[in-house]
Amino acid sequence: MARHSRKIEILDAASRIVSQQGIFNLTLEAVAKEAGISKGGLLYHFKTKEALVSGMVKHLTDNYREKIEAHVEADPEEIGRWTRAFLNVTFNHVYPNKDWNAGLLAAKAVNPALLKPLHDAYKDWQHKIENDGLDPTDATLIRLSTDGIWLSELFDVYQIEEEKKEQVYKRLSEWLHALQKKEVPFSE
Amino acid sequence: MARHSRKIEILDAASRIVSQQGIFNLTLEAVAKEAGISKGGLLYHFKTKEALVSGMVKHLTDNYREKIEAHVEADPEEIGRWTRAFLNVTFNHVYPNKDWNAGLLAAKAVNPALLKPLHDAYKDWQHKIENDGLDPTDATLIRLSTDGIWLSELFDVYQIEEEKKEQVYKRLSEWLHALQKKEVPFSE
DNA sequence: GCGTATCCACCGTCCGGGTAGTATAGTAAT
DNA sequence: ATTACTATACTACCCGGACGGTGGATACGC
Numbered sequence: 001m002a003r004h005s006r007k008i009e010i011l012d013a014a015s016r017i018v019s020q021q022g023i024f025n026l027t028l029e030a031v032a033k034e035a036g037i038s039k040g041g042l043l044y045h046f047k048t049k050e051a052l053v054s055g056m057v058k059h060l061t062d063n064y065r066e067k068i069e070a071h072v073e074a075d076p077e078e079i080g081r082w083t084r085a086f087l088n089v090t091f092n093h094v095y096p097n098k099d100w101n102a103g104l105l106a107a108k109a110v111n112p113a114l115l116k117p118l119h120d121a122y123k124d125w126q127h128k129i130e131n132d133g134l135d136p137t138d139a140t141l142i143r144l145s146t147d148g149i150w151l152s153e154l155f156d157v158y159q160i161e162e163e164k165k166e167q168v169y170k171r172l173s174e175w176l177h178a179l180q181k182k183e184v185p186f187s188e
Numbered sequence: 189m190a191r192h193s194r195k196i197e198i199l200d201a202a203s204r205i206v207s208q209q210g211i212f213n214l215t216l217e218a219v220a221k222e223a224g225i226s227k228g229g230l231l232y233h234f235k236t237k238e239a240l241v242s243g244m245v246k247h248l249t250d251n252y253r254e255k256i257e258a259h260v261e262a263d264p265e266e267i268g269r270w271t272r273a274f275l276n277v278t279f280n281h282v283y284p285n286k287d288w289n290a291g292l293l294a295a296k297a298v299n300p301a302l303l304k305p306l307h308d309a310y311k312d313w314q315h316k317i318e319n320d321g322l323d324p325t326d327a328t329l330i331r332l333s334t335d336g337i338w339l340s341e342l343f344d345v346y347q348i349e350e351e352k353k354e355q356v357y358k359r360l361s362e363w364l365h366a367l368q369k370k371e372v373p374f375s376e
Numbered sequence: 377g378c379g380t381a382t383c384c385a386c387c388g389t390c391c392g393g394g395t396a397g398t399a400t401a402g403t404a405a406t
Numbered sequence: 407a408t409t410a411c412t413a414t415a416c417t418a419c420c421c422g423g424a425c426g427g428t429g430g431a432t433a434c435g436c
Contacts, residue, residue, distance in 0.1 A: 006410085023211065023297045027395065038412050039397095045410090049396070104343055109211045109297060115344055122340075122347040130352075137359045140348065144356065145329050147345070148336030155292050156303055157310040157335070160328065164318075168332065171325045194385085215421060228425095229386040237422065 007045050010035045011059045014052060018102035023109045028052075053110045056103040061117040064100075067093055068125065079133035079180045086125055087146050087176065091169055095150045104154075134179045142172055195233050198223045199247045202240060206290035211297045216240075241298045244291040249305040252288075255281055256313065267321035267368045274313055275334050275364065279357055283338045292342075322367045330360055 013035035018026050028049060032042040046052040071085035094100050107114040129143050130136040149168065152158045160168070201223035206214050216237060220230040234240040259273035282288050295302040317331050318324040337356065340346045348356070 022300070028397085029395080038414095040413070041411050043397075047397095105296065108293065108343060112210070112344065119344055119347060122345040126347045137352070137355050140352065140356055141333050141359060144336035144340070145332040146336070147340045148332035148334070151339035151343070152310075152332070152335045155296060155339070156300065156307055159307060159310040159314045164325070164328065167325050168328055171329060216423085217421080225385095226387045227422095228388065228427095231423075232384090232386060235423090 006037075007055070008059065010037065010042060010045060010052070011056055012099070014056055014106070015099040015102035018106050019098045023105055026106060050110055050114070053103075053106045054114045057107045057114050058117050060100050060103040061121050064089070064094060064118075065121055077180070080139070080176055082125065082128035082132045083134060083139045083142055084176055086129060086143055087169075087172055090146045090150055095153065101154045134176075135182070138175075138179055142176060145172060194225075195243070196247065198225065198230060198233055198240070199243055200287070202244055202294070203287035203290035206294050207286045211293055214294060238298055238302070241291075241294045242302045245295050245302050246305050248288050248291040249309050252277070252282060252306075253309055265368070268327070268364055270313065270316035270320045271322060271327045271330055272364060274317060274331055275360055278334045278338055283341065289342045322364075323370070326363075326367055330364060333360060 010031065014026060014031045017030055017034055021030075026049075028042055029039055031052065032039045035042065042052075046055060067089045068082075068085045071089050072081050075081050075084060077084075104115070104118075126140070126143070129139045132139055145168070149158065149165075198219065202214060202219045205218055205222055209218075214237075216230055217227055219240070220227045223230065230240075234243060255277045256270075256273045259277050260269050263269050263272060265272075292303070292306075314328070314331070317327045320327055333356070337346065337353075
């Protein structure tokens with residue numbers, strides 16, 4: 001058995017607890033139980049609670065990064081690559097997966113500085129999106145709408161019907177397609 | 189002295205603690221101290237911690253509602269009223285005020301069901317925005333971008349320069365203005 | 377116009393329960 | 407011998423909530 005995958009099992013268990021039972025139930029004992037491990041075993045892998053939460057953020061950031069990079073590489077069209085990757089990955093992978101939110105909430109509660117890996121990823125993407133061969137402000141707006149869907153669902157303020165959700169996604173994709181036509185020269 | 193304003197002072201104190209020190213420091217004692225009151229006095233006004241957080245959500249929802257309604261009433265142009273109000277109020281009042289976030293985070297942590305007043309407000313606004321005399325999908329996109337700005341800043345994943353922020357706002361306003369021209373018949 | 381009863385807004389303390397983290401002793405596989 | 411744990415016990419602390427006050431304002435009876 002890949003022994004080091006145990007760490008990821010623990011991270012997943014922690015995420016499940018946060019998304020199903022909330023931050024205040026993220027106790028070391030609860031995580032140990034959910035992961036099918038003893039408290040001592042948990043502390044062997046993560047020396048403090050903060051280290052555990054830090055691991056959650058790193059884990060989700062790595063996954064997010066991987067998915068976006070894979071999408072960019074598989075995209076035959078150069079213009080709008082990053083914006084398209086961000087839209088599609090966020091909408092289809094991140095957004096429906098409640099556990100992504102758990103890391104955010106846990107970090108924000110325990111110590112916001114732990115969000116740094118995610119900040120760095122976003123700084124990177126924002127830069128890529130602004131230099132994606134599209135009008136940078138329009139590309140940024142597509143990014144923001146996408147985040148808006150994700151994050152407003154996190155607080156259950158989305159309040160948009162399932163059917164409209166698809167329409168929004170379609171409209172965003174079409175808009176992105178149209179933006180390709182009025183190409184903006186790459187600035188780098 | 190308006191004695192019942194004391195409740196609002198307590199709510200503000202609680203918000204300050206959450207936004208400056210995080211959820212885990214939102215203890216009754218800390219709130220009491222920040223509000224310049226004793227713990228017993230605090231419990232007189234809010235019988236449980238949950239009641240306190242519930243008060244935070246209600247307070248911010250009421251403020252949000254008032255501001256949006258005032259904006260709608262002051263708007264001479266009928267088409268796009270609600271979308272414009274949502275954009276302007278969120279961008280200029282809610283978004284720069286960190287304390288608005290505190291209520292969200294506190295409720296999500298303590299008991300997500302406490303967010304109901306805010307859900308109801310959003311449900312209302314979303315309905316108004318979809319029937320604002322504009323193309324409903326485009327209007328929804330404007331709403332989502334606006335939320336995206338607000339909420340991504342909450343997790344510090346905004347990562348967009350100050351200057352670009354204004355550009356985004358301007359682009360959104362222009363877009364809204366352009367949408368007015370290709371009017372869509374009111375559906376109600 | 378004076379005593380008194382009630383109520384309001386608030387104070388200070390105490391207690392039971394829970395939690396992070398430490399310690400320690402042991403096990404099984406490599 | 408080291409790694410990767412299990413199991414249990416213990417400490418030191420903290421927090422929510424209950425409870426029993428208290429001074430001052432207001433209302434009521436006579």
